[in-house]
Amino acid sequence: MARYARSEGILIEAMGHLWAAFCPATGETTLLNTESVSILEVLEAGAADEATICDLLAEDCGVDAATIAAQIEGCWPSLIEVGLVREVRAARTMPG
Amino acid sequence: MSNSPDSDCIRALEDVNPTVFAKALASRGVFLDVGAITLHAQSNSDLLALQLQSVYAAFPFVDRTDWAEVHVQISRSTGLRRWIKPQVILRCDGQQPFEPFPADAPLPLFEWGCNWMIGQRLNDLLLLHAGAVERDGLALVLPATPGSGKSTLTAALSMRGWRLLSDEFGAFDPDSGTFRALLKPVALKNQSIEVIRDFAPHARFGPEFPKTRKGTVAHMAAQADAVARRHEDARPGAFVLPKWVAGSPTRWEPLAESMLFGALAFNAFNYSVLGATGFRAVVSLVRQCPGWQLVYSDLDDALATIDAAWSEVRRHHQEPSR
Secondary structure, three states: OOEEEEOOOOEEEEEOOEEEEEEOOOOEEEEEOHHHHHHHHHHOOOOEEHHHHHHHHHHHHOOOHHHHHHHHHHHHHHHHHOOOEEEEOOOOOOOO | OOOOOOOOOOOEHHHOOHHHHHHHHHOOOEEEEOEOOEEEEEEOOHHHHHHHHHHOOOOEOEOOOOOOOEEEEEEEOOOOHHHHOOEEEEEEOOEOOOOOEEOOOHHHHHHHHHHHHHHHHOOOOEEEEEEEEEEOOEEEEEEOOOOOOHHHHHHHHHOOOOEEEEOOEEEEEOOOOEEEOEOOOEEEEOHHHHHHHHHOOOOOEEEEEEEEOOEEEEEEOOOHHHHHOOOOOEEEEEEEEEEEOOOOOOEEEEOOHHHHHHHHHOOEOOHHHHOHHHHHHHHHHHHHOOEEEEEEOOHHHHHHHHHHHHHHHHHHHHOOOO
16 A cells, blocks of 8 residues: 655645645645645654554544545645655565 | 935936936946835937836936846847837846837836846745835735736825835845835736826826737836835735726625735745745735735725725734734
């Protein structure tokens, strides 16, 4: 399963019911919803796969992981597009 | 006699003999201190000389100084073309960023060239695409897209007790936390020209230029008081996003923080160039200032609405812990 990591040095500020986020790596700014920011908060502790992120958020919010997965499903494209989150490929291991 | 910025007695451009001014412009050029920066204009177009004297009338005449941030040269075309369809060509830093203009329209070319250069160069300031005026030491900034009535409203405010800072740039200095003047003539287009002529018959205008790429353009000169105070910065006061809609009643609605953030960050000339500095600057502006959307068709009513809200803005900035 794909793992995701949060980019270094991103800036996030509350803007009313949304959040403004700046990614130094790409120079991009975007407005995020709370679900996207919650993903970034989880990833602050280190890279994680989507299931782990959902489990952590579900535990925190007191709902089941499937509900969380449905809520955050649409967040990934914009997070990845502006560079706030990047996919981390697992290192290949030599056979045998 | 040459005028340097530290001369004891500096004449305003309108007081300089046109022949003397044209000669200075054609030789070493003249320097226009517009507040945050100095423009260096050099041209062999006598028409540009006259037009500059008209719309920069109250600016000091300076023909030598040590420094200018922006250098713009306007030259009459050479060769056979000058007899048939004469043109003027703009050059800045060895570039020719625009197509030539008709020889009788050097001022719009000069103004667009300067604005383009300012947008390219001034990366120590966050340059919002906005009109900006000042009252009570506070800046009222009007960010907007073209055609929204920004220049019309800015011009009208500047004729009703507000000090003009800029028609085109909300120039925010992240270091000082203040707005700075980039005081150039207000470029009015099409029906806005007559609207402001009717609204402020004593306003000083340069010539009208029909058939430019933006339609008919005319430039309104900044008032002498605004020129005299162009080095006075203004603290962030409020943001108003104007939108002119024919026949609409005046509508005045508070802006959500996220809307204001987007209007500032995504409508600035150099936001992306400034990186994290630009992000922090916009965040600080949103934190400090209230913002409204203004939909209007009646200029007097729009100004009355802004005036009425201004006491709220002043109170907002007087409260502690802002």
